Amino acid sequence: MSPILDREQITSNPALRMITYAVTAMLLSVVHVVFLRFIAVTSVTPDLLLILVVWIALIEGQFTGMLAGFLCGILFDVVSADVIGTNALAKTIAGFTAGYFFRDGFGAAIIGSYRFLLIVALAGFIHNLLYFFFYIQPMQVSFYSFFLTYGVATTLYTTVAAVFPMLFVNRKKDWN
Amino acid sequence: MRRFIEFVVRFKNYIALSALVVMSFSFMSFGSLSQLGGFRAVIVGSIGWIQSLFAWVPNPVALKAENTALRELNLQLSIESSRFRQAMVQNQTLRKMLELPELTEDRLIATDVIGKTTTELRNYATINRGIEDGVREGMACVTDAGLVGLVIGASPHYAVVQLLLNRDTRVAAKVYRSAVDGMIQWEGEMQLSLKNVPKTFDVQVGDLVVTSNYSLKYPANMVIGTVTDVRDETNSLFQRILVTPAVNFGTLEQMYVIDHIPDPERVALEDSIQRTLKERRTER
Numbered sequence: 001m002s003p004i005l006d007r008e009q010i011t012s013n014p015a016l017r018m019i020t021y022a023v024t025a026m027l028l029s030v031v032h033v034v035f036l037r038f039i040a041v042t043s044v045t046p047d048l049l050l051i052l053v054v055w056i057a058l059i060e061g062q063f064t065g066m067l068a069g070f071l072c073g074i075l076f077d078v079v080s081a082d083v084i085g086t087n088a089l090a091k092t093i094a095g096f097t098a099g100y101f102f103r104d105g106f107g108a109a110i111i112g113s114y115r116f117l118l119i120v121a122l123a124g125f126i127h128n129l130l131y132f133f134f135y136i137q138p139m140q141v142s143f144y145s146f147f148l149t150y151g152v153a154t155t156l157y158t159t160v161a162a163v164f165p166m167l168f169v170n171r172k173k174d175w176n
Numbered sequence: 177m178r179r180f181i182e183f184v185v186r187f188k189n190y191i192a193l194s195a196l197v198v199m200s201f202s203f204m205s206f207g208s209l210s211q212l213g214g215f216r217a218v219i220v221g222s223i224g225w226i227q228s229l230f231a232w233v234p235n236p237v238a239l240k241a242e243n244t245a246l247r248e249l250n251l252q253l254s255i256e257s258s259r260f261r262q263a264m265v266q267n268q269t270l271r272k273m274l275e276l277p278e279l280t281e282d283r284l285i286a287t288d289v290i291g292k293t294t295t296e297l298r299n300y301a302t303i304n305r306g307i308e309d310g311v312r313e314g315m316a317c318v319t320d321a322g323l324v325g326l327v328i329g330a331s332p333h334y335a336v337v338q339l340l341l342n343r344d345t346r347v348a349a350k351v352y353r354s355a356v357d358g359m360i361q362w363e364g365e366m367q368l369s370l371k372n373v374p375k376t377f378d379v380q381v382g383d384l385v386v387t388s389n390y391s392l393k394y395p396a397n398m399v400i401g402t403v404t405d406v407r408d409e410t411n412s413l414f415q416r417i418l419v420t421p422a423v424n425f426g427t428l429e430q431m432y433v434i435d436h437i438p439d440p441e442r443v444a445l446e447d448s449i450q451r452t453l454k455e456r457r458t459e460r
Binding site (some may be wrong): 030033034035038062063066067070073077083084085086088089090092093096099134 | 189192193196197199200202203204205206226227230233234459
């Protein structure tokens, strides 16, 4: 009896891949909201959805990466009770930025290397720049000090969290 | 048309980016729509339900911070509680003292004890009222419990009180119940002694001892203490009577100075008679 979810079928079928990305995004958003408080460092947590957006952008391309960023951002805005549109905007730009590094057929190779961490860091930096710019609008706080404290910290933490998918893909390459 | 389609295909990424950015800004400017609010309420409720399932999982970092904050708060509250307890005790003491002016016609000057000294079995207390407040040498001092002592020196702002627990203290006293006269002296420790009471006179344990009308220095009927022991002394005509002072000198913090000086004429007469009697004894 063949398994319902065949890995080969998922990777070769674009529709199944999109469904997988959607389910993964929903799970990650729930994980982010429910469990990440346990690994928070002075209220700073890694952005798991951003890592997914960068992953999609490197595998599928810039256009799909942008769209994934927009939809993940909307999903996260709804789940986190944030202002609708802020995460959507930031992740759209992040997906667009990560999409510049897309190379057809070399997605897994890029993700399984240190370049993935650099791309996540760059996309994260731009994402947080936009996000915190709109975040502190109602507050009377200096953007630079706030961004240096939280924006840079979130970028670094997200980059550290991206090590795990990088290692996973890297080891998969060794098995193949 | 063909060129337009080619243009769109060539720059689809940028066109899509612009469209998505405009949509994002639109969402941000709309704020919370009622329909979206309803949907969001469902999502937030579901997330909240999931969070409640895992609420029992402790967060060590947050617990540590909370523990530190609670410990500090506990310490602050303990200090405050101690202060309140002290204030409560002081409040009760002062309330009792406020009833005292009703028992005497003389003016009472309220003071605080700011120092205590002991020199060769002479106990003194320093109070924070002096000549400018109306305190004079020779004025008696009392609390709501009873007699404390006598002012023996005063400066503009301070005065020194000779306490009953002082070997120079002599107080003409009487047993309130049986009107037996005697002389209160201090012979050490925390007990007073009622002297010169013949063995045949009626004094019992528990009797109240007060200042007598014969006292030159102290107003009459001021409570001194309670009889705690009565014994017949061998080779003596008198009883040995121990009196526990009514005032707790160990915790003395406030007292009243009675604004009353003994009649100078009476003082002068009695002093001259005593001098005359001494001279006659010397001549013999």
